[in-house]
Amino acid sequence: MKSSALKRVDLIFESVNVREILDKTLKRKPEEIIQDVLDSGLRGRGGAGFPTGMKWKYTAAEKNAVKYIVCNADEGEPGTFKDRQILDEVPRKVFGGMAIASKAIGAKIGYVYLRGEYKFLVPKLQEEMEIFHAMMKEMKHDFRLELRLGSGAYICGEESALFESIEGKRGEPRNKPPYPTTSGLFGKPTSINNVETLVYTVMICKYGADYFHKLGTTDSRGSKVFSVSGDTPKAGIYELELGMTVERFVEEFGDGDTKAVQVGGASGFCVPRKKFRDTIIGFEGVPTGGSMKLFNSSRSMYNVLHNYLDFFTEESCGQCTPCRVGCQQLLLGVEAVKRGERNSRYLDELVKLAGTMKIASKCGLGQSVGNAFKSIVENFKEEIIY
Amino acid sequence: MLEQVNLVKELADKHGRRRDSLIPILQGLMEEKNYLTDEAMVLVAKELDISAADVYGTASFYTFMDTDVRGKYVIRICKTISCSMKGKIEVLHTIEETLKIKVGETTSDKKFSLLETNCIGWCHKAPAMLINDTPYTELTPQKVTEILQEYMKM
Ligand SMILES: Cc1cc2nc3c(=O)[nH]c(=O)nc-3n(C[C@H](O)[C@H](O)[C@H](O)COP(=O)(O)O)c2cc1C
Numbered sequence: 001m002k003s004s005a006l007k008r009v010d011l012i013f014e015s016v017n018v019r020e021i022l023d024k025t026l027k028r029k030p031e032e033i034i035q036d037v038l039d040s041g042l043r044g045r046g047g048a049g050f051p052t053g054m055k056w057k058y059t060a061a062e063k064n065a066v067k068y069i070v071c072n073a074d075e076g077e078p079g080t081f082k083d084r085q086i087l088d089e090v091p092r093k094v095f096g097g098m099a100i101a102s103k104a105i106g107a108k109i110g111y112v113y114l115r116g117e118y119k120f121l122v123p124k125l126q127e128e129m130e131i132f133h134a135m136m137k138e139m140k141h142d143f144r145l146e147l148r149l150g151s152g153a154y155i156c157g158e159e160s161a162l163f164e165s166i167e168g169k170r171g172e173p174r175n176k177p178p179y180p181t182t183s184g185l186f187g188k189p190t191s192i193n194n195v196e197t198l199v200y201t202v203m204i205c206k207y208g209a210d211y212f213h214k215l216g217t218t219d220s221r222g223s224k225v226f227s228v229s230g231d232t233p234k235a236g237i238y239e240l241e242l243g244m245t246v247e248r249f250v251e252e253f254g255d256g257d258t259k260a261v262q263v264g265g266a267s268g269f270c271v272p273r274k275k276f277r278d279t280i281i282g283f284e285g286v287p288t289g290g291s292m293k294l295f296n297s298s299r300s301m302y303n304v305l306h307n308y309l310d311f312f313t314e315e316s317c318g319q320c321t322p323c324r325v326g327c328q329q330l331l332l333g334v335e336a337v338k339r340g341e342r343n344s345r346y347l348d349e350l351v352k353l354a355g356t357m358k359i360a361s362k363c364g365l366g367q368s369v370g371n372a373f374k375s376i377v378e379n380f381k382e383e384i385i386y
Numbered sequence: 387m388l389e390q391v392n393l394v395k396e397l398a399d400k401h402g403r404r405r406d407s408l409i410p411i412l413q414g415l416m417e418e419k420n421y422l423t424d425e426a427m428v429l430v431a432k433e434l435d436i437s438a439a440d441v442y443g444t445a446s447f448y449t450f451m452d453t454d455v456r457g458k459y460v461i462r463i464c465k466t467i468s469c470s471m472k473g474k475i476e477v478l479h480t481i482e483e484t485l486k487i488k489v490g491e492t493t494s495d496k497k498f499s500l501l502e503t504n505c506i507g508w509c510h511k512a513p514a515m516l517i518n519d520t521p522y523t524e525l526t527p528q529k530v531t532e533i534l535q536e537y538m539k540m
């Protein structure tokens with residue numbers, strides 16, 4: 001009954017001696033470090049879930065004198081707030097993960113891209129960076145960090161938009177391929193990793209790949225930090241073993257009247273009560289960058305959907321038509337249905353439009369608008385119409 | 387004007403004159419004043435030897451780089467559903483009544499601007515807002531009144 005267990009884990013916030021871990025790890029060969037991260041089964045915690053070891057391996061394989069490691073601290077997905085807490089509580093572990101990555105891929109410079117909303121963290125991070133730089137010098141490891149701030153654009157969390165932003169431009173996503181591992185920041189091979197992902201690499205180096213691999217399920221190894229909010233008596237940040245069902249999650253965090261859980265924020269999926277039992281939170285079911293929002297029966301799912309569509313309409317960078325116009329039309333469409341100007345069959349047309357956006361949009365923003373749209377419209381049709 | 391010229395130079399000395407220095411320089415200007423004036427953007431363009439259209443094009447992409455006149459204290463209240471579920475609307479009304487402005491407006495003494503923003507990462511302590519860079523969480527009408535009164539005294 002492994003999949004029904006809900007186990008607390010303490011890896012991310014555990015207080016460890018980063019210097020000691022780095023002393024040991026930075027002496028190892030890049031291939032060995034990468035192999036450990038591969039063996040652990042760690043997948044990116046920023047949402048997309050690409051195997052971290054593969055990302056490092058591809059970047060390491062590039063023959064370029066200049067490479068970068070970038071820490072994605074843009075955390076803009078509605079309902080996600082764990083990276084802020086990680087940076088606030090254990091910044092040294094985040095930077096330590098970047099040092100390990102630098103050794104693995106062969107980078108001498110790392111960038112931390114912090115969302116502007118978290119600017120209050122800057123003094124602390126700068127102080128920590130000084131300590132870190134002194135430590136790198138002592139260890140004779142040639143690696144420096146730069147801190148860059150966002151300025152209130154959700155799209156800058158998308159990796160190629162984030163590079164554009166660091167380069168001093170509008171945060172507009174690029175075409176892929178080429179992927180960042182071959183052509184990323186300033187056109188150089190780049191590994192971009194989420195804050196939480198980087199901390200896990202530190203813990204994998206400390207405890208070994210096996211330790212991490214034993215936690216979780218085949219598709220979702222290890223644990224994950226969840227940001228829990230909405231109708232719950234226990235809103236907050238929790239690190240849990242992956243592989244639990246939504247049902248178990250709701251038993252732990254619900255208020256006794258949970259009718260839906262939005263897993264993965266505005267770009268994630270809405271799971272209705274009747275699907276709680278059979279839905280696993282993880283890459284085999286509903287993936288999440290951490291955002292878990294609970295809604296009880298007093299909530300209107302129309303309001304939830306409207307809020308998300310309003311969000312996407314505002315945050316779409318406007319570069320490609322399917323997303324720019326699609327977001328607007330979905331928003332106007334559900335409003336028209338709500339006002340009774342369009343009949344319920346119109347919702348099916350809108351679902352088709354969301355499907356087109358998934359295929360035709362240039363980046364993950366436009367491609368994922370349909371996730372929340374379809375899962376809310378299909379499961380709560382009456383609430384959208386009446 | 388001379389003050390601005392000097393500030394832009396200072397910022398360029400600090401952050402460099404490359405293209406990737408642009409955003410840190412603009413952010414530095416924002417720190418001095420809560421919005422970017424046309425003159426300042428033209429000065430930055432000259433300093434970095436790029437077109438003013440490039441500077442404006444970049445600045446206008448970012449929500450936090452306002453090109454409209456803003457007050458000394460910019461209030462950004464979260465408009466994501468988690469905050470709405472925890473009584474944000476009452477808090478917003480309290481701010482509007484206290485400052486006598488609506489969302490998108492600036493007080494006539496140019497002290498406060500009131501804006502809405504998307505999720506600022508405090509959903510577990512909703513409702514939340516930023517005043518310039520400082521987050522305020524678990525707001526209630528009473529709490530927000532007290533906070534605003536402190537700012538009014540400044
Ligand atoms: C619209 C959009 C926003 C994103 N925002 C973030 C973010 O805030 N933080 C993050 O780590 N990844 C974000 N991502 C995912 C990144 O593009 C990228 O996959 C991730 O940083 C890789 O790190 P990981 O492999 O450690 O997850 C976003 C993707 C999209 C399409």
Ligand code: SF4
Nearest residue numbers: 317319320323363366
């Ligand atoms: S999908 Fe949307 S956010 Fe992405 S490039 Fe196209 S318009 Fe921009």
